[in-house]
Amino acid sequence: MVNIRVKFRRGEEVKFISHLDLMKVFERAIRRARLPIAYSQGFNPHPGMVFGLPLSVGVTSEAEYGDFEITDDSLSMDEFMNRLNSQLPAGLEVLAARARQTKQNIMATIAASEYTVVAGAGTDCTERRLKDCIGRYLSQKEIIVKKKTKSGVKDTDIRNMIFDLDFALQPCGGLNIIRLSMLVSAGSKANLKPELLVESLLGILETDYEIDRIHRSKLYVRSGEELLEPMDARVL
């Protein structure tokens, strides 16, 4: 058995498919590529495949991760990657594949995610006001938002889930285009959706805005105090 961690890109073409459907896409691509994936025992054998944090519908990413288990020790990482890529639909592309020694799978270890949110706002949302707003926003001891959970809507403090927040602003036509970069908690323990942050932040400004696109640029796992990329040799 060989364990492989894969980093892949998810582009515009496939951003509206659900997480569950994405797993099926990979399963069928692996079958077409004739890759020797390990199957679980039992009545309904499942392919040995685990994916990192599900991406919200409509979000693109250049930092998605998956762990695969294959049965052929002689298969090189490059060959695995090339054969899989030849069978993936447009918009999905494996960027790197490395052997994994760690017992912890990707799903369990995700801790943080970096997003870029591009939104169009009114011209009343000036650079100065936005800067001021972010400053005030982050200086709060707690930031209470209404967060949807399995058991309903709950007041949640998200201040500790925001590690970093930055912005750029560019006028365009009758709009100001805001580009917000953020590093936030992600994973099963604490997870902050970028839309929620944007909503609570721009709520202060009372400005009209519309999110144009959201992109995940990085995903991190925690290693002690440090945040590391999942392909980092120290993680694997």
Next chain:
Amino acid sequence: MGIKISDGLLKSVEKPSRYTGNEWNSVIKDPESINIRFAFCFPDTYEIGMSHLGMKILYHLLNERSDCYCERVFAPWTDMEGKMRENNIPLYALETKDPIKNFDFAGFTLQYEMSFSNIVNMLDLAGIPILSEERVQGAPFVCAGGPCAYNPEPLADIVDFFMMGEGEEIINEVMDVYGQWKGTGRTRLEFLEEIAKLEGIYVPSFYKFDYNEDGTIKELIPLKPQYPLSIRKRIIKDMDDAYFPEKIVVPYTDIVHDRIMLEIFRGCTRGCRFCQAGFIYRPVREKSPERLLELAKKLEESTGYEEISLTSLSTSDYTGLEPLTTGLLEDMEERKVNLSLPSLRIDSFSLDLMEKAQKVRKSGLTFAPEAGTQRLRDVINKGVAEEDLLKAVSLAFNGGWNGVKLYFMLGLPTETLEDVEGIADLAYKVVDVYRNVPRDRKGKGLNVTVSTATFVPKAFTPFQWEAQDGIANVHEKQMHLKDRIRSKQITYNYHENKLSFMEAVFARGDRRVCKVLIRAWQMGCRFDGWGEHFNYDVWMKAFEECGVDPYFYVTRKREYDEIFPWDHIDVGVSKKYLINENKKAVEGKVTPNCSVYCGGCGAAGFKSGICEKQA
């Protein structure tokens, strides 16, 4: 250039991947280099349409042509339709996102009557005039085919031309003529007159109907002497030579039949008198096991699907079933591909086969006796005897199965209360069989499900003259049956039968119901096949406003000499044969299976398949 649909819009609708395309094996071409653009329209949701084998075949077949680009179009669900109308987004094709208004053809497949309102809605959403007479030079030609095209008249004012029968050859012939016509400046009429010369093409605007005082048809009148008086359906003579795609589109989102469909034969030898498919798809033509094994391998390689399903009207009647299934199990074991075997008659061979093929739990097996008494089963020519059924059930219980589904119809011609009670009796006999199976052999907890559907008389069947049983009558029968079924081990499922009433209108409707269809659509009808959208009262209001009596089509028994709206369509089975079958039905006389004895239905005229073997 394709339409850009905003992320916000897509995020606000259910299952956005229905509308975004880009699936594996979907065909990408440069529209600039294409002469003919064909929008293959399925008048239902993506999940239903993508499960349809005919669409897969014709989509890839048309795309084999270098002069043609065929793209897929499905009916947007009501949430998406609302957003599209709100934002002035016209109906677009999935591949390029180009509006289909600018295409050369919008081709609809007619799989069931209750999708007709979606056709009107899709044309409107596309910005294509609904009535064929309003389409001018430059508008797409609206064409249609599929089983419901055999009674084309309810769509006569909407569709420019129908393709009768199997589309694999005729659609290419039409494209050839179109390629010659396009760009020459000749009129739409000239194109239609040219294709009307092809066997199987029906142009409704070339004809008018005269009616008798009682509303029945007096005469069909061709507007010019050269228009054919009879339009004969097309068939594929040799199934092994027929085109079948080696790649099919693999959808992202779950669809109804998310698997490889291997079509093993067309037609059915059984001649059940209620079943339209049993007559319109004659004669039976099989693909060889060798060809099927080859196709299965290629499709598995190109799709990565983990399941193959054998497709036909009656799997057990396939003469090569043994070598085919043995070969498939052998080829697919290593690939971990499951084999699913629908419409399989239960006997020891098939149970053994299921055991080998399906890695699923032994839960439910399905039987369709269709009627509760032997008398009525003889009337409908359903060749199932009670002892066969009980024997099969016993075999299944002994093999560990513990769930049985039994399908029946209510409202069949000559049905009495005794026949209805026979349904309950049969269900109880199944329970008795289970009781008599030794405990150590059978699965725990018996579950018998009885389902009844309301019989809809269809064109080109021996029952095309019969009245449909009234809504109230059938309801009474349902209640009576419900009352009779008291066992906790038996569940009874039934539906409100207003939908069957509407289906019956269109199944045997004429040209006059077309305006009702359009009126009902204007009043909001669409997705009538979906319980949550079907609105009987609105339909009734549309009939009233148009001055059309639906009961004329539904509950009226016809005379043998009546001219039907579909009499000018020739499916190969003669009216004389159908009359004879109707008479035999009333007398309770059965007609043997085609594979045993040729009844002389007329399909031998196609000189193909089982008819050739017998000759």
